[in-house]
Amino acid sequence: MVPTPYYIAVSALLMTIGSVGVLTRRSAIMVFLSVELMLNAANLAIVAFARQWSASGVEPALSGQAAVFIILAIAAAEVAVGLGILVAIFRNRVSTDVDELSEVRL
Amino acid sequence: MNDVVQWAALAPLLALVGSLINAFFGRSLKEPVPGILASLAVAGGFVLAVLAFIGLQGSDHGVQVTLWRYLTAGTLHLDAGFMIDRLSVTMMLIITGVGLLIHIYSIGYMHGDDGNSRYFAELNLFVAAMLVLVMADSFPLMFIGWEGVGVCSYLLIGFWYRDRANPDAGRKAFIVNRVGDVGFLLAMFLTFKAFGTLNIGAVNAAAPAMLYGSATLTLIGLLYLLGAAGKSAQLPLQVWLPDAMAGPTPVSALIHAATMVTAGVYLIARIGAVYAMAPAAASTVAWVGALTAFVAAFAAFAQTDIKKILAYSTISQVGYMIAAVGAGAYWVGIFHVLTHAFFKALLFLTAGSVIHAMNGEQDIRKMGGLGRKMKITGVTALIGTLAISGVPFLAGFFSKDAILSGTLTSGLLAGNGGDVVYILLLITAAMTAAYMFRWYYGIFAGASRVDKHAAEHLHESPPVMTWPLGILALGSIVVGYLGLPEFAFPNLIQRWLEPATAKVDFNTVSVSTDWLLVGLSILMVALGLGVGWWVYHVRKGAPVASLKESNLAGASRGALGFDALYRILFVASGEGVAGGIATLDREVVDRGLTGTGAAVGLLGRLATALQSGFTRAYAFAMLLGVVTLVVVAALTGVLK
Amino acid sequence: MIGFVILALVMLLGGVGVVTFRQPVHAALSLVATLLALAVTYVTLQAHFLAAIQVIVYAGAIMVLFLFVIMLLNVQGQEPAPHLRWMRPAAYAGALVVAAGIATIAFIDRRPLPGADQVAALQGGSAEQVGTLLFSHYVLAFQLVGVLLLTGIVGAVSLAQRGNPAAPAEPRGEAAPERELTHG
Numbered sequence: 047m048v049p050t051p052y053y054i055a056v057s058a059l060l061m062t063i064g065s066v067g068v069l070t071r072r073s074a075i076m077v078f079l080s081v082e083l084m085l086n087a088a089n090l091a092i093v094a095f096a097r098q099w100s101a102s103g104v105e106p107a108l109s110g111q112a113a114v115f116i117i118l119a120i121a122a123a124e125v126a127v128g129l130g131i132l133v134a135i136f137r138n139r140v141s142t143d144v145d146e147l148s149e150v151r152l
Numbered sequence: 153m154n155d156v157v158q159w160a161a162l163a164p165l166l167a168l169v170g171s172l173i174n175a176f177f178g179r180s181l182k183e184p185v186p187g188i189l190a191s192l193a194v195a196g197g198f199v200l201a202v203l204a205f206i207g208l209q210g211s212d213h214g215v216q217v218t219l220w221r222y223l224t225a226g227t228l229h230l231d232a233g234f235m236i237d238r239l240s241v242t243m244m245l246i247i248t249g250v251g252l253l254i255h256i257y258s259i260g261y262m263h264g265d266d267g268n269s270r271y272f273a274e275l276n277l278f279v280a281a282m283l284v285l286v287m288a289d290s291f292p293l294m295f296i297g298w299e300g301v302g303v304c305s306y307l308l309i310g311f312w313y314r315d316r317a318n319p320d321a322g323r324k325a326f327i328v329n330r331v332g333d334v335g336f337l338l339a340m341f342l343t344f345k346a347f348g349t350l351n352i353g354a355v356n357a358a359a360p361a362m363l364y365g366s367a368t369l370t371l372i373g374l375l376y377l378l379g380a381a382g383k384s385a386q387l388p389l390q391v392w393l394p395d396a397m398a399g400p401t402p403v404s405a406l407i408h409a410a411t412m413v414t415a416g417v418y419l420i421a422r423i424g425a426v427y428a429m430a431p432a433a434a435s436t437v438a439w440v441g442a443l444t445a446f447v448a449a450f451a452a453f454a455q456t457d458i459k460k461i462l463a464y465s466t467i468s469q470v471g472y473m474i475a476a477v478g479a480g481a482y483w484v485g486i487f488h489v490l491t492h493a494f495f496k497a498l499l500f501l502t503a504g505s506v507i508h509a510m511n512g513e514q515d516i517r518k519m520g521g522l523g524r525k526m527k528i529t530g531v532t533a534l535i536g537t538l539a540i541s542g543v544p545f546l547a548g549f550f551s552k553d554a555i556l557s558g559t560l561t562s563g564l565l566a567g568n569g570g571d572v573v574y575i576l577l578l579i580t581a582a583m584t585a586a587y588m589f590r591w592y593y594g595i596f597a598g599a600s601r602v603d604k605h606a607a608e609h610l611h612e613s614p615p616v617m618t619w620p621l622g623i624l625a626l627g628s629i630v631v632g633y634l635g636l637p638e639f640a641f642p643n644l645i646q647r648w649l650e651p652a653t654a655k656v657d658f659n660t661v662s663v664s665t666d667w668l669l670v671g672l673s674i675l676m677v678a679l680g681l682g683v684g685w686w687v688y689h690v691r692k693g694a695p696v697a698s699l700k701e702s703n704l705a706g707a708s709r710g711a712l713g714f715d716a717l718y719r720i721l722f723v724a725s726g727e728g729v730a731g732g733i734a735t736l737d738r739e740v741v742d743r744g745l746t747g748t749g750a751a752v753g754l755l756g757r758l759a760t761a762l763q764s765g766f767t768r769a770y771a772f773a774m775l776l777g778v779v780t781l782v783v784v785a786a787l788t789g790v791l792k
Numbered sequence: 793m794i795g796f797v798i799l800a801l802v803m804l805l806g807g808v809g810v811v812t813f814r815q816p817v818h819a820a821l822s823l824v825a826t827l828l829a830l831a832v833t834y835v836t837l838q839a840h841f842l843a844a845i846q847v848i849v850y851a852g853a854i855m856v857l858f859l860f861v862i863m864l865l866n867v868q869g870q871e872p873a874p875h876l877r878w879m880r881p882a883a884y885a886g887a888l889v890v891a892a893g894i895a896t897i898a899f900i901d902r903r904p905l906p907g908a909d910q911v912a913a914l915q916g917g918s919a920e921q922v923g924t925l926l927f928s929h930y931v932l933a934f935q936l937v938g939v940l941l942l943t944g945i946v947g948a949v950s951l952a953q954r955g956n957p958a959a960p961a962e963p964r965g966e967a968a969p970e971r972e973l974t975h976g
């Protein structure tokens with residue numbers, strides 16, 4: 047088995063790459079994509095820890111995987127609503143440039 | 153008779169009350185009420201002084217009047233009390249007597265001045281403070297009077313304060329006095345340390361038991377000399393008196409001729425017992441007096457202001473008095489105070505009369521021949537001139553002669569240059585006669601250099617001013633007879649004052665030597681007057697043109713450069729320091745403060761950059777926060 | 793180990809691609825690659841059910857939705873704003889520091905791996921295992937997620953409704969020219 051720290055390192059790298067994307071990208075959709083990347087990185091970390099602590103006895107085994115399941119569901123809902131907002135904004139202003147979207151009102 | 157003497161303690165109170173009334177209500181009183189009120193207060197003091205004088209005829213002890221205890225600190229007990237003995241009564245008579253005449257004169261002189269009531273309030277306050285000074289039985293109380301006269305002097309010199317030069321002169325007087333006061337204070341501290349008390353009588357009683365010529369006594373004597381030098385305008389603190397002529401002429405007459413400048417003489421005479429035990433200090437006193445007399449007489453020759461000549465003359469004559477008390481001839485010094493009070497006040501008041509008639513002109517180059525138009529003023533001025541020159545049978549002759557013989561025969565000065573002191577004073581006598589002749593001749597006699605326009609307004613002064621002149625002239629003639637040379641005649645004043653002052657050894661000389669000394673001084677006077685007559689009358693030299701523009705004349709006019717020296721030493725350096733501190737304040741402190749304000753503004757502007765409105769910037773800030781958290785966690789939590 | 797390395801490489805390269813590709817479609821596809829690799833990673837971590845869900849929901853539904861929107865809005869790639877050009881290097885630097893920090897912590901604070909028998913107890917994270925857990929211990933969370941999904945549906949539909957031209961869009965349409973932000 048691959049030791050846990052490796053998974054954590056990969057997760058950390060993915061998370062930070064995602065954050066770079068959030069900060070660097072100009073289009074709102076690209077920012078959203080980067081956010082999804084960050085979410086997945088977190089999921090990876092949780093699953094790795096779920097395996098690590100499966101025999102700790104504090105929580106039921108596989109609690110981490112249940113958590114990831116729920117996170118997935120949340121991510122789906124979030125994406126749906128977020129993209130809906132983006133579409134609505136685009137209809138009003140034609141531009142989805144985050145730098146120009148300093149007012150949140152529609 | 154003790155009760156009558158005790159009443160004299162009220163004299164300062166009378167003058168003080170007069171001062172307060174004039175100060176608070178004077179504005180609403182019409183002229184000449186303030187002047188009359190002030191004169192009455194002084195007259196009351198004079199009456200009390202006369203009563204005390206009569207009361208002290210029988211006894212040679214004084215009367216102690218203790219008023220109240222105002223300070224207790226450890227072993228130090230300070231009482232406010234007066235010692236009314238023969239010495240203080242003599243001074244009181246001079247102060248209130250001459251003071252009364254000058255108050256009356258002032259009613260006429262200050263007529264029409266809108267500061268009339270203020271003038272009389274300050275003049276009365278001066279009389280009160282001076283009386284406290286001479287009657288005090290302890291050094292701190294005397295110091296209170298000492299400071300009081302200094303304040304009044306300042307107020308009165310700068311009386312016409314709207315002209316900037318006048319309060320400047322007053323400030324100069326006060327500051328120079330202050331230097332002397334430091335000496336007085338230090339001497340007080342030392343006195344308390346050495347004697348354990350600050351009561352003058354107790355100090356005088358304990359002095360003979362101390363070590364003769366000890367360092368402590370000498371130091372005390374020297375420090376009191378410093379104080380006296382400040383108040384009496386002696387070297388090196390004489391620079392304030394010529395400038396003090398900026399005040400009204402009666403002020404110059406009372407304060408800077410008759411009374412305040414003699415406070416130093418009184419002080420040394422009062423604690424004569426201390427000086428009798430410290431020959432080094434006493435000799436220093438005599439030397440200071442003699443040198444001052446000489447230097448001031450030298451400076452008087454090239455002056456062109458009618459009052460400045462008299463100012464230098466005052467410095468010179470006070471130098472005589474200081475020399476006398478330095479030699480241990482205490483009654484002689486006080487005697488000269490008495491005679492000088494009369495003829496110097498007289499001379500100043502005649503000068504005032506002239507200034508009044510000339511509508512403010514004070515330059516003697518623009519005067520001449522005024523005696524023809526102003527008869528009373530001219531005659532009394534002549535009497536005063538002759539008296540100060542020491543012409544026989546007038547007052548100055550007797551007192552000056554006593555001083556000369558005193559310095560020559562003094563036991564204190566023997567071995568410390570007593571004869572040189574004598575010679576200095578002798579030469580100065582000749583100089584005095586010469587420059588006073590120049591003064592008189594240049595103003596009242598000879599050709600008239602008066603401006604046409606001013607000549608029309610020339611008139612004799614009103615009676616309220618000429619009566620005091622007459623009384624003072626009479627005094628200048630008569631008062632001298634109180635002190636006839638004792639080797640041949642009964643000397644009233646010596647018998648009166650000697651019991652009240654310390655005992656000093658004097659070499660006795662033969663009667664013929666005494667007559668020789670008298671003849672010598674008469675010779676000097678004749679020499680001085682003769683030179684003056686020859687230069688100004690025979691050769692018709694103008695009082696200023698006759699002096700070639702030589703270095704000597706320049707040195708005389710600048711009074712040997714003391715003012716210039718002090719300006720460089722103290723004023724310039726003081727201004728330099730002040731300028732430096734001002735620059736420091738402006739550049740460092742102010743810049744620092746405004747810089748702080750600017751820095752705060754800068755910080756604010758930097759903080760504004762954070763609120764840019766760009767969401768990505770905020771997201772980046774969040775990332776930075778995460779970075780910080782991670783680093784902190786890594787460093788503290790995990791790496792144990 | 794080799795498998796892990798390969799998977800890690802794919803994931804990381806995909807992540808970098810998401811962040812750097814200029815064209816949005818390329819970036820989205822790059823993310824798909826990352827997600828698929830992630831699913832395989834879940835398998836190695838004894839989370840088979842999750843792997844399946846990941847592929848079906850994430851890569852299958854969410855990314856498709858992204859691609860729909862990208863094509864619908866015809867998003868173009870753009871240069872970053874000039875006054876925020878400092879952002880790129882700063883972000884990279886910050887990211888590197890964070891990644892390094894976390895990795896350091898992870899490697900220093902390592903615990904021993906669970907034994908083989910414990911792993912077997914995981915039963916590979918089968919659907920049965922996870923389902924049992926969800927419906928017993930975490931049933932409240934499960935239900936709440938359901939409510940959340942409902943909310944999301946309602947929100948998305950209402951947002952879609954706003955775009956109706958017959959709806960009161962004129963005031964906003966007229967107000968739009970006042971705003972300086974509108975431009976092509």
